[in-house]
Amino acid sequence: MPPTEMPPAAPAAPAALAALPTPTLLLDVPRMDRNIARMRARLERLGVPLRPHVKTCKSDRVARRIHGGVPGPITVSTLREASEFAALGYTDILYAVGIVPAKLPQAIALRRAGVGLALILDDVEVARAVVQAAEAADVTLRVLLEIDCDGHRSGLAPDSAALIEVADALRSPRILVDGVMTHAGESYSCRSDAALRAMAEQERAAAVRAALRLRAAGHPAGTVSVGSTPTALFAEDLSGVTEVRAGVFVFFDLVMAGIGVCRTDELALSVLTTVIGHQRDKGWAIVDAGWMALSRDRGTASQPVDQAYGLVCDADGRELPELLLSSANQEHGIVARRDGAPGPMPELPVGTLLRILPNHACATAAQFDGYHALGAPGEAGEWWARFRGW
Ligand SMILES: Cc1ncc(COP(=O)(O)O)c(C=O)c1O
Incomplete structure (x- = not known):
């Protein structure tokens, strides 16, 4: 040529x-570090600790970076993630997908290995199965009730009779009804800052309301866990909330950019x-x-x-x-x-x-x-x- x-x-x-x-x-680490700093600064201002959802990164190096170099509290989406992170020294783990009876042996094995694993559920039959498994294994299980704050996915309505029914089904010396968790997945459909702020408040209010009802019914319910990246970054008040879960903020993506986050x-x-x-x-x-x-x-x-x-x-x-x-x-x-x-x-x-x-x-x-x-x-x-x- x-x-x-x-x-x-x-x-x-x-x-x-x-x-x-x-x-x-x-992975652009300086950008990631800036994203982490932004989320941490925001939550520090609101006075609530972060329990990052590590389903996004599935990486010890990234998770440690979020917690300043040490293994801190995390949220996981699979028991495999829980086991992998536990083996690396993470002891405070929330498994934030509804537990089913078939997965209880895996969860109980993690508890026996000393992992402070918390489970979530929203169903009375599952609650009974959890009690039975915990008592049979002579292991204490920590449970959060999943709350539906926006009609997006699973969970109990904060004002429902079922909320108390499920919590009451968990009454056992082997179960700690530790509180509630909710995830405002509808925040991904918000199209304005005002809508995001309103969704963050809706998420907060639903979780706090459910926790207050559980406490009034005699359950400890000290944990009030909320979070998605959009609501975490747009919440103006997190009164009553004890932790925020956010995952994708660590990297961000085009969907988050499209929402305006x-x-x-x-x-x-x-x-x-x-x-x-x-x-x-x-x-x-x-x-x-x-x-x-x-x-x-x-x-x-x-x-x-x-x-x-x-x-x-x-x-x-x-x-x-x-x-x-x-x-x-x-x-x-x-x-x-x-x-x-x-x-x-x-x-x-x-x-x-x-x-x-x-x-x-x-x-x-x-x-x-x-x-x-x-x-x-x-x-x-x-x-x-x-x-x-x-
Ligand atoms: C239960 C739960 N909590 C927290 C999150 C974190 O949301 P984001 O990735 O928007 O931060 C998710 C994400 O799917 C989730 O399912």
Whole structure:
């Protein structure tokens, strides 16, 4: 090929990234630290401790970073996470998915190993099974009742007769009815700051109301646990609340940016990918990150700005305006201009490294065994392992 027809060379990638296989999950540690500091400062002002939900990070390195280097109180979404974190010295763990009888042996084994595990439930039959299992094993179990504060998912209505019925079914010397927990999942559908503030208050009020009713019925109910990232960051008053659970704040993602909880330049997680080809007549660059790397999560599809499978950045993390991962096959992604965006597709020679910001950090991170954790620009990264499975 004559020199004038040579394809343009890929721009030199930062040395720390050029050696990595792609796709790779990148974690921008300084951004993550700023996200953690923001959440901590907010909750300190409101006078309530954080019990981070580690289902997002599933990583000891990240969880310790949230707690200033030590294993602190955490929330988990699987008993596998509980076991993995317990083995690393975490002793105060809330398993925040409704317990079922089949999982009680695993929970009891963790309690026997000295883990301060708390379980949640919202069903009278499950309550009876928990009492039976705890008494048979001669083990004390700590239980929170799950409260439905917004019609989003599971839980008991704070004013329901069933709340007291379930708590009463737990009366046993082997059970501590320790309180209530709720999660305002409807906060993800809020579209204004005012709506987020109102949702945070709705979450708080429901949990506090339920706890007061339990106390009036003679249950200890000292714990009042609330939280989602949007409500944690928009709550103006957390009177009566004893802890806040938030998870995705640690990385943030495009869904959170779409709700207005963060900016896209605060997203700490991205997928490093390589341009592997083009369909120039269609305005496409093809990359080696498809849904196997980004996940199938299209959480922004229901938001005012649809970010397709992710926002495209250069290898240094600078956003390339109007470029999206417009569609995804298993291992191929298609980079194209956002619908209606003016101007031509930029030159992205084969071999160019790009970063894709994900819709849903928890789902994208779950595609990988670990993070390539990046420090200051130019610094070589470190490998931080993640847990997987159930
Ligand atoms: C029970 C529970 N608590 C807390 C959270 C944390 O929410 P976020 O990731 O918005 O911080 C979740 C998230 O799904 C959850 O299910």
